Amino acid sequence: MSKKSFYITTPIYYPSDNLHIGHAYTTVAADAMARYKRMQGYDVWFLTGTDEHGQKIERKAKSVGKQPLEFVDGIVDGIKHLWDKMLISNDDFIRTSEERHKKVVQHIFKKIYENGDIYKSEYEGWYCTPCETFFTERQLAENQVCPDCGRPVELVKEESYFFKMSKYAERWLQYIEDNPDFIQPVTRKNEMVNFVKQGLEDLCVSRTTFSWGIPVPINEKHVIYVWFDALTNYISALGYGTEDDHLFQKFWPADVHLVGKDIVRFHTIIWPIILMAAGIELPKKVFGHGWVLLAEGKMSKSKGNVIDPVILCDKYGVDAIRYFLLREVPFGQDGYYSEEALVNRINIDLANDFGNLLSRTTAMVNKFLGGIVVAPGEGTEFDEELVRLAKAIPGQVEELLDQMEFSNALALIWKLVNKANKYIDDAAPWSLNKDPQGREKLGTVLYNMVEVLRLTTVMCTPFMPSVPEKVWTQLGMIDHKEVQSWDSLVWGRFPAGTAINRGEPIFPRIDLKEMGNEEELPQKQASPGKSLKEEGKPEEFEPALPEITIEDFGKIDLRVAEVLACEKVEKADKLLKLSLKVGEEVRTVVSGIAQHYRPDEMVGKRVILVANLKPVKLRGIESKGMILAASQGGKLEVITVESVEPGGRVK
Numbered sequence: 001m002s003k004k005s006f007y008i009t010t011p012i013y014y015p016s017d018n019l020h021i022g023h024a025y026t027t028v029a030a031d032a033m034a035r036y037k038r039m040q041g042y043d044v045w046f047l048t049g050t051d052e053h054g055q056k057i058e059r060k061a062k063s064v065g066k067q068p069l070e071f072v073d074g075i076v077d078g079i080k081h082l083w084d085k086m087l088i089s090n091d092d093f094i095r096t097s098e099e100r101h102k103k104v105v106q107h108i109f110k111k112i113y114e115n116g117d118i119y120k121s122e123y124e125g126w127y128c129t130p131c132e133t134f135f136t137e138r139q140l141a142e143n144q145v146c147p148d149c150g151r152p153v154e155l156v157k158e159e160s161y162f163f164k165m166s167k168y169a170e171r172w173l174q175y176i177e178d179n180p181d182f183i184q185p186v187t188r189k190n191e192m193v194n195f196v197k198q199g200l201e202d203l204c205v206s207r208t209t210f211s212w213g214i215p216v217p218i219n220e221k222h223v224i225y226v227w228f229d230a231l232t233n234y235i236s237a238l239g240y241g242t243e244d245d246h247l248f249q250k251f252w253p254a255d256v257h258l259v260g261k262d263i264v265r266f267h268t269i270i271w272p273i274i275l276m277a278a279g280i281e282l283p284k285k286v287f288g289h290g291w292v293l294l295a296e297g298k299m300s301k302s303k304g305n306v307i308d309p310v311i312l313c314d315k316y317g318v319d320a321i322r323y324f325l326l327r328e329v330p331f332g333q334d335g336y337y338s339e340e341a342l343v344n345r346i347n348i349d350l351a352n353d354f355g356n357l358l359s360r361t362t363a364m365v366n367k368f369l370g371g372i373v374v375a376p377g378e379g380t381e382f383d384e385e386l387v388r389l390a391k392a393i394p395g396q397v398e399e400l401l402d403q404m405e406f407s408n409a410l411a412l413i414w415k416l417v418n419k420a421n422k423y424i425d426d427a428a429p430w431s432l433n434k435d436p437q438g439r440e441k442l443g444t445v446l447y448n449m450v451e452v453l454r455l456t457t458v459m460c461t462p463f464m465p466s467v468p469e470k471v472w473t474q475l476g477m478i479d480h481k482e483v484q485s486w487d488s489l490v491w492g493r494f495p496a497g498t499a500i501n502r503g504e505p506i507f508p509r510i511d512l513k514e515m516g517n518e519e520e521l522p523q524k525q526a527s528p529g530k531s532l533k534e535e536g537k538p539e540e541f542e543p544a545l546p547e548i549t550i551e552d553f554g555k556i557d558l559r560v561a562e563v564l565a566c567e568k569v570e571k572a573d574k575l576l577k578l579s580l581k582v583g584e585e586v587r588t589v590v591s592g593i594a595q596h597y598r599p600d601e602m603v604g605k606r607v608i609l610v611a612n613l614k615p616v617k618l619r620g621i622e623s624k625g626m627i628l629a630a631s632q633g634g635k636l637e638v639i640t641v642e643s644v645e646p647g648g649r650v651k
Contacts, residue, residue, distance in 0.1 A: 006042040007251035008034055011259050011267075012049040012094065012233050015057075015075040021337060022260070022292040024086060024309040025325045029289065029406060030258045031088045032326060035462035036401050038089075039486035045251045047237050048083065049094035050076050054132050054226035058212035068212040069097055085313050086322065087465050094237040096214075096229055104236035105229050106217040108278050109205070113218060117167065117277045120219075123160040123204045126153040132226045134204050148262060161206040161222060168273045169200040175272070181285060183268045184404075185332040186584060188261060188288040192268050203228075203270065231271040235280065254283040256404070264288035287404060290334035292325070307337060319464035320346050320507070326406040326463055330579070330586035340620035343510050344570045350507035353417050354456070360424060361449040362474050362502035368433045373450050373476075374443040375496035382426040383448060387491060389419050390452055394489035397459055406463070407586065411565030411579055413459050418567075418600055420452040450475060451494045458489055470506045557612035558650035559583075560641055561627070566599040569619050577621055578602060580609060583647025590623035596636040608639050608650055 010030045013023060027048060034046040052072045061071035076095060083090065094101060112118050126135045128146035134156075139147055146153050173196060176182060176189065183189035206222035207213065213223030234257065235241075238248035259267045268286045275282050294307070312321050324345045329335025365373060393416050400409040427445045432438035457471045461484075472478045476498045483493045561580035569575035574592045576599060589609065593602075608628040615624045628639045 003041055003043040005045070005251050006034075006037040007045045007047075007254045008037075009047045009234055009254055009257050011257075011263060012051040012096065012230060013079060015050045015052060015072045015079060021307040021309045021312065021321075021325070024082070024321075025292050025329065026258055026260060026289065027083060027088055028086060028322050028325050029331065029404070031086075031090070032322070032406060032462040033256070033258075033401070033404060034089055035465060036486075039458075039461065041487070043250075044091070045238075045247065046090045047092050047094065047234065048088070048090045049092070049233060049237070050079060050096065051226070051230040051233075052076075052095055052097045053213040053223070053229055055207070055210045055212070056129050056132060058210050059129070061212075072097070082310055085310055086318055089465075092237050094233050096233060100239075100242075101233060101236040102214045104239075104241050105214050105224060105232045107241040108232055108274070109224055109228070110217045111279075112163065112274070112277045113161075115277060115279075117164045118161050118205065119164070120159065120161050122158070123162070124157040125155070125204075127156040128153045136201065156209070158208050159222075160204045160208070161216060161219075162202040163205045163228070163274070163277070165203045165270070165273055166200045168276050169196055171276060172196060172200075172269065172273060175276075175282070182282070183264070184285060184287045187332075188264050188268070192264065195265065196269060200269075227266050227270060228274065231266065231274065234271075234283070240280070253281045256285045256287055257283055258287050258289065261288045261290055287332070289331055290329065292329060292337050293334055294337060312342075316342065316346060316510070319467050320350060323350060323410070323464055327410045328407070330407045331404050333586060336622055338620055344620070346507060347509050348567055348570055349414060351505070351509045353414060353421065354460075355505050355507040357417055357421055357424075357449070358453060358471060358474060359502075359505055360421075361446070361453060362500050364429050365446050365450065365500045366502050368429060368442060369446060371500045371502075373447060373494065373496055373498045373500065376444040376447040376492075377440040379444040379448075380427045380432075380441050382423055383444065386419055386423045386448060386452070389416055390455055391491045394455065394459065401462075407579070408564055409459075410463060413456055414565065414567075415600070415603055416452060417456055420449060420456075422598075422600060424449065447494065447496070450498075450500075451492065454483060454494050455489055455491075458484060458486065467506065470503075474501055474503045474506075476501050555612075556610060558628075559609045559611040560606050560644045560646055560648040560650065561587075561589075561609040561611075561625075562646040563602045563605045563607060566602040568594055568599060569621065572619050575619060576602065578627070580607070580625075580627075581646045582609060582611060585647075587624040588621065589625050589627060590618040590621050591627050591629075593627075593629060593636060593638060597638065602638075605638065606641050606644065606646065608641070 008030050010026050030046060030048070034044050038044045050072070052068070057068050057072065061068040064071065080093065109118070126137070126140060126144070127133070128135065128149065128151065130151055131146055131148050133146070133148065135147065135153060140153065144153060145151060173193065176193060180189070183192055205225040205228045206216050207225060208222055211223060213226065214229050216222035216224055234254060235248060235252060238252055239245040240248045240252070257267055264286070268288070272282050309321060324342050327349065328341060328345060365371060393412055397409045397412050400412065429442055429445050432442040432445065453471065453475060454477070457468050461468050468484065469478070472484065477483065480495060482488065483495065559582050561582045563578050564581050564586065565579040567577050569577050569590060574594050576591055576594045576597065578589045578591060580587055580589055610626045610628065613625050615622050617623070629636050630639060
């Protein structure tokens with residue numbers, strides 16, 4: 001019986017500038033998905049590569065005295081080195097300068113031409129060379145600049161071939177209506193539908209003013225437009241239209257194209273219509289994720305704010321960088337990078353939570369049981385809750401990963417990690433060891449701890465692929481492959497009798513002092529978790545504020561939000577960092593409630609969020625809103641609701 005197939009792609013990358021951490025984000029996400037599917041038993045094909053043609057490349061190569069291919073060769077080697085560094089497990093790497101790609105592009109161009117959907121005319125309009133994109137007059141931003149990148153556009157007039165995009169507008173709209181999950185997330189779909197409803201124009205698909213590209217097969221004075229060329233890589237890499245098309249027959253249509261939100265239009269409008277015109281089945285899904293931003297906005301070489309992932313991997317380790325990217329940024333949304341946030345993730349999630357759980361567990365097995373894990377027997381009153389959670393989470397993680405909700409999946413895994421750390425404190429193995437009647441319970445507690453480590457390590461494998469070997473070594477499980485697979489995520493399969501090999505911490509803590517001073521809380525913002533007494537006011541009810549009108553109240557956007565994850569903020573006794581689901585959005589909020597609620601107590605609560613409060617930075621973390629809490633006499637209670645779904649308006 002043949003295995004199910006799964007085909008995932010990243011965009012092929014433009015090889016003129018150094019790739020930054022935002023590019024790495026796309027590829028790491030695709031890699032995590034590919035690894036997860038392989039663990040499930042799928043036959044996976046994972047494609048990435050480089051988009052090497054176009055006027056921009058030709059001009060840059062000429063500026064440094066090189067031929068275009070010579071110019072890109074060295075850069076492509078650097079990209080491949082980065083993917084190796086980040087443990088990217090791609091099955092193929094395609095370059096659009098390869099002969100196998102050129103032949104397929106020409107084949108499709110000729111096929112669409114012979115079907116009557118490509119014609120020759122003259123193009124006169126605006127062209128952005130950096131974006132390799134044509135624009136009409138109405139599409140330009142103010143001052144006649146590119147609406148995407150803001151740079152000057154050029155007025156181009158030349159003989160060109162045109163693709164009858166407009167002919168397929170209604171068919172495209174009907175397809176989207178029939179396949180509502182084709183474009184994800186929903187916000188991107190709505191943007192693209194509105195774009196097409198405004199009217200599609202025919203697309204210029206050839207150029208004559210430069211030569212670095214694939215010649216038009218019916219007229220070699222022309223080269224094929226770079227986006228028509230580049231998008232075809234998804235099937236040229238599979239051998240479409242060639243004598244050996246077994247990969248195409250097996251893996252097409254693609255299960256998902258992962259792309260950044262800035263190129264969604266090309267992948268969800270132009271590419272599907274090319275496929276329609278060529279009589280080729282469309283991919284199943286295109287997912288347009290957000291950007292990894294800095295405080296000053298999008299990274300770019302011109303701004304001098306590019307974050308080099310190679311340097312970060314050398315400094316902090318590749319697994320930590322992969323974890324940060326997939327945990328910090330809700331997939332589909334924009335997220336923010338700062339070195340402080342990265343270090344906090346390493347110290348809190350990886351060193352304190354996961355690393356500490358491994359260290360404590362192996363130390364106690366060594367100390368109390370002579371280094372041998374024993375079979376569970378009589379347990380404690382705290383076992384049931386831990387085991388119930390451990391049994392439930394793998395299925396929930398699987399559902400989230402199938403929807404590519406990487407951040408939420410990791411938050412769930414860490415819910416189990418944190419529960420296990422609390423379980424240790426509650427069950428107190430050190431006390432059981434002193435009680436002659438507690439030896440059997442001690443063995444059960446320590447078994448439960450190593451079993452949680454096994455489950456969480458298996459689930460972390462797609463995200464941090466070099467971590468499992470380190471954990472299996474310390475747990476004495478290197479040779480137990482049968483309990484390291486995705487289908488082994490069943491409680492109670494850790495082999496009793498296994499000898500523990502305790503080692504060094506797998507995630508050493510990083511000294512934040514070496515990173516410079518942390519940002520302080522704004523001086524005038526009171527923490528919602530502070531009581532009136534803590535604020536220096538008498539311990540009594542505050543007088544009512546002056547009356548407001550209904551219009552004033554209407555300016556406050558109160559929403560129901562569900563707490564997906566919660567953790568303490570490093571070196572801040574009163575602050576918790578919450579990941580809140582508000583409708584389809586996931587946002588981060590910092591709240592001063594840590595002295596009243598443990599992080600695990602907040603997960604799952606539905607709270608009231610002031611959703612339109614201007615974001616502020618608290619301890620280097622951008623907080624987008626504030627949750628409502630009531631306090632008096634030193635007591636504080638977060639206001640919650642039960643039946644209203646996340647995103648519901650509070651009126």
